Structures are given as C-alpha cells and as structure tokens.
Amino acid sequence: MTKVAWNSKELTVGQLSERSGVAVSALHFYEAKGLISSRRTAGNQRRYTRDTLRRVAFVRLAQRLGIPLKTIKEALAQLPEKRTPTREDWARLSAAWRAELDDRIEQLQRLRNDLTDCIGCGCLSLDRCALANAHDRLGEEGPGARRIDTRLCPPANCMPCAG
Structure with missing residues (x-):
C-alpha cells in the first residue's frame, strides 16, 4: 500500500482506491453518478480531497444496507456543498431509511x-x-x-x- 502523507490535502484516484478499498472503476462510476467529485490537474488527472474517503465509506455502507444509489445521492445532496457526512448526518439519514x-x-x-x-x-x-x-x-x-x-x-x- 502506498503511504500517503498525513498532511496531504488531496489524493490521486489510485490512492483513494487503496485507502477506501474501492476499485478505481467504481470510483469513476461514483463520480459519474455525482456521489463524489474531483478536480482535474493541468495534466487532466483526478485529485480528490481527503474528505472524499468519508463520502466513499458512506456510499459503501449505504450500498451494503441495500440503499439504491439514487437514494444515497439524494441523501448526500441534503448536505452543504463539499461537506462529508458527520456522525449526526449518518444518524439522521439512517433513521429515515x-x-x-x-x-x-x-x-x-x-x-x-x-x-x-x-x-x-x-x-x-x-x-x-x-x-x-x-x-x-x-x-x-x-x-x-x-x-x-x-x-x-x-x-x-x-x-x-x-x-
């Protein structure tokens, strides 16, 4: 596993994949569905903020519960832009499910x-x-x-x- 510096603010798609345990193709799919987002470098490479790890974990857990991606996206859309779900968010959203x-x-x-x-x-x-x-x-x-x-x-x- 590639060691990511603790103070690194961004992750490559490979680093995000390694840290989250989610395949690169799945991360691209999540991004296409609007569940996560990245910025592009001058060389057109994806860069994800570290908090994307929590969003990916949120998506994966919700999927394991059988929640459809559309419903997960709607839940994430309720959060302020760019903010990852907190423990309180998870409690509120999971109660609704x-x-x-x-x-x-x-x-x-x-x-x-x-x-x-x-x-x-x-x-x-x-x-x-x-x-x-x-x-x-x-x-x-x-x-x-x-x-x-x-x-x-x-x-x-x-x-x-x-x-």
Whole structure:
C-alpha cells in the first residue's frame, strides 16, 4: 500500500482506491453518478480531497444496507456543498431509511420461511398453490411474487401458504 502523507490535502484516484478499498472503476462510476467529485490537474488527472474517503465509506455502507444509489445521492445532496457526512448526518439519514430496511428484512424473512412451500407468484404450478392461491386470485392483482413482496401484499392482507 502506498503511504500517503498525513498532511496531504488531496489524493490521486489510485490512492483513494487503496485507502477506501474501492476499485478505481467504481470510483469513476461514483463520480459519474455525482456521489463524489474531483478536480482535474493541468495534466487532466483526478485529485480528490481527503474528505472524499468519508463520502466513499458512506456510499459503501449505504450500498451494503441495500440503499439504491439514487437514494444515497439524494441523501448526500441534503448536505452543504463539499461537506462529508458527520456522525449526526449518518444518524439522521439512517433513521429515515429504517422503515425501508425493516420492510426488506420482513420480505427476506417471508421469502426464507416460504421458500420450500410457495413462491407466491400465482403460477398454480405447485400442489399447494391451489390452496394458497385458489383460482389464481393473485394473478389478477398483477405480476410478480405477490405474497412475498411486502410492497405488493402487506402482511395483514396476505393469506399464509397452506401447508
């Protein structure tokens, strides 16, 4: 690993990649999406301020939580220009994402619990579908795994898989 001087105010894309553990191509992608920014030298090389490390860490953690890049960008746009997220920013932003994460957790739990019995799609391909989805009732509501996707079928409205 290349040692970056502690008082260096800027990092090259290679240094940022090494320090953040994120591939150079991903950093270029983040920049193209407006998640991070750089300045260009006279030789057209990218230079990132040191605080970009925190922004990259913020993006990576949010991605690991399953937050879409568009939502991450919107969150970063709420911060004053060029400022990296602070602990307080992270607390506020992550609290706003809590309901979405809870919904995903519930979907994954339902998927895990119903995985061997039914995929909830209205396909009538399994013996149990005739019981849990009589007359392809779910197919009339639209495409997709209706019983498992809590955005399409909230738990209070879905019939449990008959088993």
